[in-house]
Amino acid sequence: MTDYSKELEIAKQAAQKGSEIIRNYTSNQNFNIELKGKNDLVTDADLETEKVILTHIRNVFPEDQIMAEESAGERRVPEARTWLVDPIDGTTNFAHGFPIYCVSVAMWEHGEPKVGVVLEVGRDQLFTAQKGRGARLNGSLIHISRITDPADSLIGTGFPYRDLHMVEHYLDLFEYLMHNTHGVRRPGSAAYDLCCVAAGYFDGFYEYSLNAWDVAAASLIIQEAGGEISDWEGDDNWLFGKRILAGNKVIHDFLLNAVEEHFTPEERKAEK
Ligand code: IPD
Ligand code: CA
Ligand code: CA
Numbered sequence: 001m002t003d004y005s006k007e008l009e010i011a012k013q014a015a016q017k018g019s020e021i022i023r024n025y026t027s028n029q030n031f032n033i034e035l036k037g038k039n040d041l042v043t044d045a046d047l048e049t050e051k052v053i054l055t056h057i058r059n060v061f062p063e064d065q066i067m068a069e070e071s072a073g074e075r076r077v078p079e080a081r082t083w084l085v086d087p088i089d090g091t092t093n094f095a096h097g098f099p100i101y102c103v104s105v106a107m108w109e110h111g112e113p114k115v116g117v118v119l120e121v122g123r124d125q126l127f128t129a130q131k132g133r134g135a136r137l138n139g140s141l142i143h144i145s146r147i148t149d150p151a152d153s154l155i156g157t158g159f160p161y162r163d164l165h166m167v168e169h170y171l172d173l174f175e176y177l178m179h180n181t182h183g184v185r186r187p188g189s190a191a192y193d194l195c196c197v198a199a200g201y202f203d204g205f206y207e208y209s210l211n212a213w214d215v216a217a218a219s220l221i222i223q224e225a226g227g228e229i230s231d232w233e234g235d236d237n238w239l240f241g242k243r244i245l246a247g248n249k250v251i252h253d254f255l256l257n258a259v260e261e262h263f264t265p266e267e268r269k270a271e272k
Pocket of ligand 3: 069
């Protein structure tokens with residue numbers, strides 16, 4: 001098995017450099033907010049953080065490709081070595097001072113994640129994974145939850161706020177989960193939400209409209225923690241499919257059934 005320790009180290013360093021920039025902006029409260037589209041915010045902090053992260057990666061791996069939220073990149077599952085970067089996942093939280101946002105850095109090769117780092121800035125929680133070597137939080141191994149009864153589960157999600165065409169069915173599913181689980185949470189950072197599944201805080205997670213850089217790192221952290229990840233049809237097209245579902249095996253399958261019952265086949269279909 002290829003050793004990706006160096007890539008993991010660089011991903012951690014890049015995320016830490018990024019989080020320093022974010023912390024400076026947080027303490028000054030001095031940043032511009034612009035709209036990229038409806039409810040799609042970008043701040044100076046996103047742009048500067050991304051620049052610092054990409055520079056750090058390029059200095060060490062100049063040949064590698066990069067797909068990053070604020071500078072984009074090619075939209076397909078990476079075969080060649082590719083870094084997927086979200087400088088601030090949870091920009092709306094950041095812009096409002098709600099303290100849940102993180103830096104997400106992943107390295108993919110041969111169509112699968114090899115390294116994933118998610119640094120939650122507020123509490124300095126560093127989630128890391130290297131393919132085949134387990135998932136860690138601040139250096140200690142983490143494991144997916146062992147809850148097997150959906151009635152005892154806590155579910156994470158993201159509420160639709162840009163693409164609202166499925167809102168009605170989304171609310172139906174939400175009502176069903178309110179009746180059949182301990183509750184539903186919406187922290188506001190998909191990368192962090194997925195790490196909450198990896199650490200066993202959440203038993204499952206679902207959302208639609210996510211982008212590749214939101215999920216590229218945390219997906220490996222979930223897999224290495226023993227969890228399942230799929231699109232809304234139970235298949236593997238979750239990086240660009242815009243529909244994601246994760247959890248331990250039992251809660252993943254419970255959510256897959258729930259999604260099947262509340263959305264039409266067309267709505268569940270992964271984007272290509
Ligand atoms: C967003 C966050 C949010 C999710 C959105 C994402 P951003 O990322 O992950 O939780 O609901 O769909 O776009 O824009 O803050 O990087
Ligand atoms: Ca994001
Ligand atoms: Ca972002």
